[in-house]
Amino acid sequence: MLARRGRELLLLLLVPLVLGGCVDYDVGIEFDSQTHGTIVQQIELGERLSAFSGATAQSWLQSIERRSRQLGGKSRRLNDRQVRVEIPFNNGDELVRKFNEFFNPESASRTEETLESAELPQLESHMAIVQRNFLLAIHNRLSYDLDLRSLGLSSQEGKLLVGPGALLDLHFRLTTPWGAKVSAPEGAIAPEMTDDGRQVVWTLQPGEANHLEATFWVPSPIGIGALAIAALVALGHFVKYRLFPALGFDRRRRPTSQPAKPEAETVVNG
Template sequence: MKQEIVNDITGKKKQHFLFLLPFVLCLLTLVTGCVQYDVGVNFDSQTRGEIVQHIKLGEKLTSFSSEIVGDWLKSVERRVRSLDGKTKRLSDREILVRIPFNNGAELESKFNQFYEPTTIEKTKKSQATSPLETDLPKFKSHLSVKQNNLLLALRNRLVLELDLRSLSLLSSNDSLLLSPGGLLELDFSLNTPWGARNIETVTGTIVPKSDRDGKQLVWKLKPGEINNLEAVFWMPSPVGIGALIIALFVAAGSSLKYQLLPALGIGKKTQKIPQT
């Protein structure tokens, strides 16, 4: 029993480490711009959206460790399939990921599961061992979405906390030896039908760029630091709008039947004069 627990913990560490592998290799090889990682959350409507990830690895990185990078890409594909998503290999070093969601709660669940592969692949313990498994870096990510239904629209508050301090090289006294900013390009974007508004509630909150007439916010993440993002946006509520349209039709029909038509003399019954 004890051995099984040890094996399970080891397996979880391997899975988490595989996800960070390209970033670690960047730091070890010091290849400039070797990982470009774009993460986007796209809301098409209140009940439909997707998480889109575009991952591009530098040519020098793939040539340096093509086998390890290949294993990492396969690990990403497994995680995506477990979340009912799809992957598309654009090249041997570039991949496009799409993970659908139906509401804010499902977005929160799937996003956090993807970046915590231990909850997805915890039953898989047959991963090949790697000599890089010692001193594994730890990477914390948490996304939360709170929704309030206000009849005609849904108010959404999205908060993302991403701790990327493990992607920097520190000395024994915790002083920064190397900032990975020039090695890694990490972006997070939010796309909504009515646009979104950035909220600065924490000191050091990243200020995003606004594109597409305010319908897209793009945050440039800072490797080696704690990144805090927060935004508020509104979504149209089809149920609320549909209920309002039905109520207007009922009110219009009632007004037409009992007020407008009688005023025009339409619909009145003619009284018959009795014959003598």
């Protein structure tokens, strides 16, 4: 019983992205500015999965909630089969670190009991981002690779527990304030674009090595604030040293004192 329970739990922990028809997994990256953004995930378990092993499915949802809290995020249960997770990030480096840590939990693949129970598919998930600062805005180049070619999960006896033909319903969303430009090299996925390019949606394909790229700009509050301060300083300098003298005012000159009245002459009668 313990080995069976461990095999089911391992399937849900290590292959959360591969249960098509059983799991609807929507992953989103929302950029607001240079210093703020959110990793948003919405997971819905299908009725077949809940009926197959409700307790195991709930354990997997709880592990997602726990991992999100460890990364400074929060989760909200929409119902008994659906959860929404939000993980904030403050810059591109933090986005990459939190995203890769969430989808590559080291401890999940190191349980001796579960390793003996099944032969696991090797799923590789990796995100990278390159940023260039142009003072008022940041140019971002984001790339994401998810290898789903080895989705089948087999037991030691060779029995296929999960096949790649009925596995995946996964979407990856990118939301930006000014819109994104999608690069489509050979092998890349063609996405759907809505809201004038502000939201880009990729449907990832099971059984394939998925690769996506996008470039976009986000505003820089730090650069905008620095420019505003410099403008105020320049305006103050202009008013003090150019505008006031041109109008005939010199604040450094003290007002001229009034001339002293002549003393009244004293008449002496002789």
